[in-house]
Amino acid sequence: MRFVQTIRNIFKIEDLRARLIYTLAIVALYRLGKYVTLPGIDPSQLGALKAQTSQGLMGLLDMFSGGAFSQASVFALGIMPYISASIVVQLLGIVFPYFQKLQKEGESGRRKMNQYTRYLTVAILILQAPTYLVNLTSQLPASAFVLENGFFFKLSSTIILTAGTMFVMWLGERITDKGIGNGISLIIMIGIVARLPQNFIFEAGTRMNGAGGPIGLIVEIVILFVIILGTILLVQGTRRVPVQYARRIVGNKQYGGVRQYIPLKVNAAGVMPIIFAQAIMMLPIIIAGYSNSSSGFVVAFSNMYGFWYNLVTAILIILFTYFYTAITINPVQMAEDMKKNGGFIPGIKPGRKTVEFFDTIMSRITLPGSIFLALIAILPAIAVKFSVTPQFAQFFGGTSLLILVGVVLDTLQQIESHLLMRHYDGLMKSGRVKGRSGAVTSI
Numbered sequence: 001m002r003f004v005q006t007i008r009n010i011f012k013i014e015d016l017r018a019r020l021i022y023t024l025a026i027v028a029l030y031r032l033g034k035y036v037t038l039p040g041i042d043p044s045q046l047g048a049l050k051a052q053t054s055q056g057l058m059g060l061l062d063m064f065s066g067g068a069f070s071q072a073s074v075f076a077l078g079i080m081p082y083i084s085a086s087i088v089v090q091l092l093g094i095v096f097p098y099f100q101k102l103q104k105e106g107e108s109g110r111r112k113m114n115q116y117t118r119y120l121t122v123a124i125l126i127l128q129a130p131t132y133l134v135n136l137t138s139q140l141p142a143s144a145f146v147l148e149n150g151f152f153f154k155l156s157s158t159i160i161l162t163a164g165t166m167f168v169m170w171l172g173e174r175i176t177d178k179g180i181g182n183g184i185s186l187i188i189m190i191g192i193v194a195r196l197p198q199n200f201i202f203e204a205g206t207r208m209n210g211a212g213g214p215i216g217l218i219v220e221i222v223i224l225f226v227i228i229l230g231t232i233l234l235v236q237g238t239r240r241v242p243v244q245y246a247r248r249i250v251g252n253k254q255y256g257g258v259r260q261y262i263p264l265k266v267n268a269a270g271v272m273p274i275i276f277a278q279a280i281m282m283l284p285i286i287i288a289g290y291s292n293s294s295s296g297f298v299v300a301f302s303n304m305y306g307f308w309y310n311l312v313t314a315i316l317i318i319l320f321t322y323f324y325t326a327i328t329i330n331p332v333q334m335a336e337d338m339k340k341n342g343g344f345i346p347g348i349k350p351g352r353k354t355v356e357f358f359d360t361i362m363s364r365i366t367l368p369g370s371i372f373l374a375l376i377a378i379l380p381a382i383a384v385k386f387s388v389t390p391q392f393a394q395f396f397g398g399t400s401l402l403i404l405v406g407v408v409l410d411t412l413q414q415i416e417s418h419l420l421m422r423h424y425d426g427l428m429k430s431g432r433v434k435g436r437s438g439a440v441t442s443i
Contacts, residue, residue, distance in 0.1 A: 009419055016180075016418040023179030026171050027190050033075045033164070034068045038157050040147035041072050041136070048139045054391065060278075060304070063394060066191025072136060074164040079187055081128060082169045085120040087275065089113060094327050121169065122162060129161040130154060181411035189407040192400045195391070203392035220388065227396055231376060231405045267369040268329055268362075271402045273320035274377050277313050278399060305381045305390065314374035321370035322363075331358035376402065 011017050037043040053062035053070040062069040065078030093099040093113075102109035133154055147153050168187060175183030207217040281301065301309050335354040344350050348357050379401075383393040394400050 006419075010415065013418055013422055016415065019178065019180045023175050023181070023186070026175050026179060026183075027186070030075070030168065030171055030187060030190065031066065031194065033168075034066055034071055034073050036074050038072050038074060038076070038160060040145060040153050040157070041140070042144045042146055043071070045140060045144035046070065046072055048141075049136065052139055059391065060394070060400075063192055063195055063400060064188060066187075066194050068191075074160050075168055076132060077125060077128060077161050077165045078191065079165065079168050079172065079184060081124040081165055082117070082121045082184065083188075083275070084279065085117050085124055087272070087279075088120060089117045118166075118169075121165070125162040125165055126158065129158040132161065133157055180414055181407065185403065185407045186411065189404055192404055196395060199389070199391040199395070203389050206389055224396060227376075227379065228401070228405060230372075231401055232409070265369075266365050267373065268366070269321045269324035269369075269373075271399060271406065272324050273317045273370070273373060274399045274402065276320045276324075277316035277377070280316060281309065281313055305384045310378040310381045314378055317374040317377055318370040321373055322366055325362060325366050329362060331355045331362065334358055 010020070037046075049072060050070045053059050058069075061078075061080070064080055065073075065076060068075040068078060089099070093103050099113070102112050105112075137149060142149070145153070169184070172183030172187050175181065175186055177183075179186075203220075204217055207213060207220070281304075301312070303309055332355050335351065335358060338344065338354065339350050345354060345357060348354050377399070379396045380390075380393040383396040384390055388396065395404075
């Protein structure tokens with residue numbers, strides 16, 4: 001009954017109701033775009049392309065595009081070029097003083113950074129679209145191209161693919177401004193969720209036909225729920241670390257009895273290390289696909305369920321977690337802010353000693369967070385070893401699960417904020433829904 005009452009309360013709030021309807025309309029428009037095939041391609045002859053994207057790294061790309069990649073859709077490149085551009089611009093803000101200055105200029109600086117991100121997205125699309133068309137040419141029969149597969153077709157298709165991604169990006173921004181949740185993240189999540197029902201049905205059919213039977217399917221579902229709960233804990237992170245616990249970490253046993261907190265998190269890097277690592281690990285599939293290379297190195301690192309691929313991915317994630325934590329949490333700035341506000345850590349001198357204290361704590365608590373993040377990233381490969389189908393195994397971990405959990409929590413947190421502002425009960429009976437503002441970087 002409480003759930004039904006909460007739904008009623010949501011639709012009683014006019015502004016929240018309008019935002020939800022607007023978000024659903026944008027999502028429906030995005031999903032319809034998946035079925036609009038590129039002009040000049042026969043949609044009935046895409047069997048080879050769908051087979052190529054049924055699993056592996058190509059399947060991962062298809063999942064992030066919501067199935068548009070395998071449909072040769074106008075949205076085939078999805079939102080990932082924009083994500084790549086955003087990551088590059090963030091890194092530029094660390095290296096170049098000009099971008100650092102823009103980050104400190106508030107709203108005007110943010111608008112300029114967004115503009116640079118859009119320009120870089122277009123540049124990436126101009127390079128990526130022809131690559132996608134080359135792959136289409138290699139996978140589809142000549143009869144699939146209704147128009148002549150010449151310069152005009154490639155030029156027009158490149159323009160359409162570029163415009164398609166920019167339109168998806170615009171849809172995401174509309175959701176952020178007038179809807180509920182982070183639009184870009186929500187679009188990615190919708191693409192992931194869209195493939196869940198058919199993959200689950202296929203997995204259930206496989207189990208029922210002998211590979212484990214009904215018992216195996218039930219065990220699989222229970223394990224999946226346990227993994228989801230663990231991921232929720234990772235996404236929510238540790239919002240505050242008691243000073244006493246922090247001092248135990250660095251080996252100082254002389255802590256006081258006053259309970260105080262410092263703003264540190266076990267998982268400060270969020271999902272970004274996995275995105276960085278997978279971006280690097282996609283290079284072998286590009287080399288293998290477009291240079292006809294079949295060396296042992298390329299083959300080994302093109303198999304996302306293989307040992308060497310997952311070992312290197314896990315190591316990269318741990319390294320990137322430390323790197324991204326170092327650039328997002330500045331111990332010097334934290335110590336200066338604490339000193340300006342008249343705060344201090346009992347037993348620790350202000351200034352350099354406080355900086356060293358924060359730096360040591362972050363080094364220690366980042367290790368378990370990075371290992372847990374790496375474990376979640378390689379869980380699909382582990383699931384495949386236990387006879388889970390590759391399509392359904394993607395939901396056992398990796399970027400897809402982290403994004404799905406993070407976006408759902410973030411969206412629920414925004415809905416709850418609207419309810420609490422109007423003096424309605426929140427979504428939870430006790431406590432509040434914690435979004436990923438404290439754990440996972442918004443995409």
